[in-house]
Amino acid sequence: MALTDVRHARTEEPRHAPPKRQRFWLHRFDTKTFPYLMIAPFFLLFAVFGLFPLIFNAVVSLRHWHLIDKEKNGWVGLDNFTKLASDTDFWDALVNTFGIFVLSTVPQLLLALMIANLLNRKLRGATFWRIGILLPYVTPVAASSLVFAVFFSRDNGLANWFLSLVGFGQEQPLDWRAGTWSSWIAIAVMVNWKWIGYNALLYLSAMQAIPKDVYEAAAVDGAGPWRQLWQITVPMIQPVVLFTVILSTIGGLQLFTEPMLFDENPAQANGGYDHQWRTIAQLIYRVGWSDLNLGYAAAMSWALFLIILVVAGINALVTRRLGGGK
Amino acid sequence: MSSRLLSRAPQDTPGTWKSYLGLGVILLVSAFPVYWMFVIATSSDEAVMSSPPALIPGDQLMVNLREVFTMQDVFFTASLINSLIVSLAVTASTLFFCSLAGFAFAKLRFKGHNVLMFIVILTLTVPNQLGVVALFIVMGELGWNGTLLAVIAPGLVTAFGVFYMRQFIGHAIPDELVEAARIDGALTMRIYWTVVVPAIRPALAVLGLLTFVATWNDFQWPLITLNGTDYPTSMVALSDLASGNYVVYRRVLAGAFVATVPLVVLLLVGGRQLVRGIMEGALK
Incomplete structure (x- = not known):
């Protein structure tokens, strides 16, 4: 139908229209009640599988809750938490978690920034590069962790072979799993590999939203590309940097898959012969589903939750300060 | 110069x-x-x-x-099918419920919609993994531990999805279009199918890809609830392959490779959408 055609207004009732009264109620239901039905699934599912477990976790943490040995099950007050305070396993795991967290987050975000800066050019095949750096993001963590577990093996591992090429460890190959630092580094490499590309895209997206005249104005001062990056680009994308810092804090402190599968026998959730790379999430798994002591595992979860809140808060503050934000 | x-x-x-x-x-x-x-x-x-x-x-x-596919107690073939079932179910349901809720939040006026949307955003910051102990007990009460339901149910609709859909629908669909359909006598559900869904196909593709990848790759919760049962997902089966006193690397990585292939294919087919989805997500 051409735009100039006359469109006759429909005067007759639509066919099959329900009687007026019924239609009124239907309309009322449709506009007043139905929207709530549309959003109900989210709230219902979140209540059952998100909020309730989190609250119920607190209840469990105040009880002795053993899966098999049920005789002693019951309220124990803060016993689980006092036990936690003097549990060297927990504090060791906390140190490991933080060590791996720092080693995996700082390089991750800095390298992502560099890569985003590289991508923030007029490039041939821009989409190709962007898709390419997402390969680690889609690769299952379990699969890539297993590759790296082989990569970092002491005998005939590729990592040691690369090291020997630059003249390191030819007589005595490095046993990555044995040492504390070497195992942390190996795990940090897995985390970095997985998340650098993803974060780079987040930064790139923010960089491309910076108005071009900001750079033109700054050019009067003759800022070189390097100063341009640190003095203009980074402060301008500060909200996204903050977002990634918080995201990687939440993710990093709950690190589970990489340390699990780095073990020579993952089923035991040991985190090394001496637990030198066992993270808190791994310890929770061990306590909960090997020792079957759910009450204590719940107490650890709450402790970890509080730690994450505090660290995320501190990191957010520090990022704001460094970024010179208001 | x-x-x-x-x-x-x-x-x-x-x-x-x-x-x-x-x-x-x-x-x-x-x-x-x-x-x-x-x-x-x-x-x-x-x-x-x-x-x-x-x-x-x-x-x-x-x-x-x-060797991988015939290993005893690993159930590798079944695990791939299970992963596919779980990922498809979660993805389909996430797309439906999130776009429905997103539509309501973006275009329908109902009492308390601002407060409710604020709650949705707030829940984004809750680290779900910390409730796994209690979630395990809840699933035990429901009798779902060790079944695929335990892995599917918690993922059926996500706060991120609702938020993402609300943003997209808010921009993509003019209010007049919804009004016009309503004056024509269309009910909300009909407007959803005939006006909203066709207009948000790109967003559905993006959210679908993100959800599928995340669900397929999920490890911790499936390991907790499905380990040692006959219904592992492929990630749990991989951990089984790598466990034991004598681990054969070529077998472990052959399994890992098989479990990775579907995602590489997805990246080749939908890489453009995935990039766009991640980059758009950063700005919102």
Whole structure:
């Protein structure tokens, strides 16, 4: 139908229209009640599988809750938490978690920034590069962790072979799993590999939203590309940097898959012969589903939750300060 | 002259050979572990244990795959089917419920919609993993532990999805279009199917990809609830392959490679959408 055609207004009732009264109620239901039905699934599912477990976790943490040995099950007050305070396993795991967290987050975000800066050019095949750096993001963590577990093996591992090429460890190959630092580094490499590309895209997206005249104005001062990056680009994308810092804090402190599968026998959730790379999430798994002591595992979860809140808060503050934000 | 050059915004500055070299190296590092997974998956024990380690694919892929698929107590074939069922169910349901809720929040006026949307955003910050102990008990009460339901149910609709859909629908669909359909006598559900869904196909593709990838790759919760049962997902089966006193690398990585292939295919097919989805997500 051409735009100039006359469109006759429909005067007759639509066919099959329900009687007026019924239609009124239907309309009322449709506009007043139905929207709530549309959003109900989210709230219902979140209540059952998100909020309730989190609250119920607190209840469990105040009880002795053993899966098999049920005789002693019951309220124990803060016993689980006092036990936690003097549990060297927990504090060791906390140190490991933080060590791996720092080693995996700082390089991750800095390298992502560099890569985003590289991508923030007029490039041939821009989409190709962007898709390419997402390969680690889609690769299952379990699969890539297993590759790296082989990569970092002491005998005939590729990592040691690369090291020997630059003249390191030819007589005595490095046993990555044995040492504390070497195992942390190996795990940090897995985390970095997985998340650098993803974060780079987040930064790139923010960089491309910076108005071009900001750079033109700054050019009067003759800022070189390097100063341009640190003095203009980074402060301008500060909200996204903050977002990634918080995201990687939440993710990093709950690190589970990489340390699990780095073990020579993952089923035991040991985190090394001496637990030198066992993270808190791994310890929770061990306590909960090997020792079957759910009450204590719940107490650890709450402790970890509080730690994450505090660290995320501190990191957010520090990022704001460094970024010179208001 | 040089200050003129520098006055250009980075995104208008053409890449130099150094940029391409840098990107090439990054791409190599990104792809190498996946490539090497394939190399080991196609190698014999001798090739894996040789020094220097194999860097070129061998011809043992079929042998290794046969071993993986016939391993006792690993249920590898079933695990792939399970992963597919779980990922498809979660993805389909997430797309439906999130777009429905997103539509309501973006275009319908009902009491308390601002407060409710604020709650949705607030729940984004709750780290769900911390409730796993209690979630395990809840699933136990429901009798779902060890079944695929335990993995599917918590993922059926996500706060991120609702939020993402609300943003997209808010921009993509003019209010007048919804009004016009309503004056024509269409009910909300009909407007959803005939007006909203056709207009948000790109957003559905993005959210679908993100959800599928995340669900397929999920490890911790499936391990907790499905480990030791006859219904593992492929990630749990991988952990089984890698456990035990004597681990055969070529077999483990052959399994890892099989579990990775669907996602690489997804990246090749939907990479453009995935990139867009992640980049758009950053701005909102």
